[in-house]
Amino acid sequence: MTQDELKQAVARAAIDYVVDGEIIGVGTGSTANFFIDELAKIKQRIKGAVASSEATAARLAGHGIAVFDLNDVAEIAVYIDGADEITAAGAMIKGGGAALTREKIVASVSKQFVCIADGSKLVETMGKFALPVEVLPMARAAVTRQLAALGGQPKLRLKPGTDQAFITDNGGMIIDVAGLAISEPVALEQRINQIVGVIAVGLFAQRGANVCLLGTPDGVRTLT
Ligand code: 5RP
Secondary structure, eight states, X not given: OOHHHHHHHHHHHHGGGOOXXXXXXXXXXXXXXHHHXXXXXXXXXXXXXXXXXXXXXXXXXXXXXXXXXXXXOSOEEEEEEOOSEEOTTXXXXXXXXXXXXXXXXXXXXXXXXXXXXXXXXXXXXXXXSOEEEXXXXXXXXXXXXXXXXXXXXXEXXXXXXXXXXXXXXXXXXXXXXXXXXXXXXXHHHHXXXXXXXXXXXXXXXXXXXXXXXXXXXXXXXXXX
C-alpha cells in the first residue's frame, strides 16, 4: 500500500468517531484532507465543523460542510487530525503544515482527540522530525537564541522556493528545531511555552491524543 492509501484508510476509520448531530473539530494536512473528503459523504449527519486552518476551512466549505467560528462553539465532541510524529502514549509533534497554534486551540476545547496517521509516524522518542515553534515576527531572533540554548538547531521556515519567511494564518513565523531527542515531552512543552514571543509549540504532550488510528499494511491499528 502507498502512504496515501494508508492515510485514506485511517481517514475512513475515523468516521466511526464522528458524533451524530455535533460539530466536529478538523485538523490540517494531507491526512486531514482525506478525512474531510470522507466527512463530506456523511455531512448530513453532523451540524458542521470548526477548522484548524484557512486551508481546512476552504476544503470543508467546498464540500458544503458548515464551518463554525470557534468563538460561537462552547465544546467540541471530537477533534480529528494528523501528526508528524506520535508515541504510543499519544504525545505528538505537529505543525509540519504550519497550523499548530489553531490545531492546539481547537484540540483544547475538544472532548476527544483522535489522531490519524500512517504507521511511519509512530516513534519511540520524538525529535527526528524538527519541532515547529510559531513565534511573533519581532521575537524571531530572540526566541531562536533561546531554542538553540535548549540544545536544538533552530531554523526559520521559508516560503517554498523563496528566501522569504513563511507566514502562518495568524501572521506568525515558524522556527523548526532539529536535533532534539525529546525524552520528556511534557517538560519540554512547558519550557518552550514559557519563552516570551512564542505563540505555540508543536509539541502536543500535555494534551495528547486519546486515540490514534495508525495505517499499516495489515490494516488500521488502534492505539488508546
Ligand atoms: C499540520 C499538522 C499535520 O497534522 C501534520 O503535519 C501531518 O500532516 P500530514 O497528514 O500531511 O502527514 O500538524 O500543521
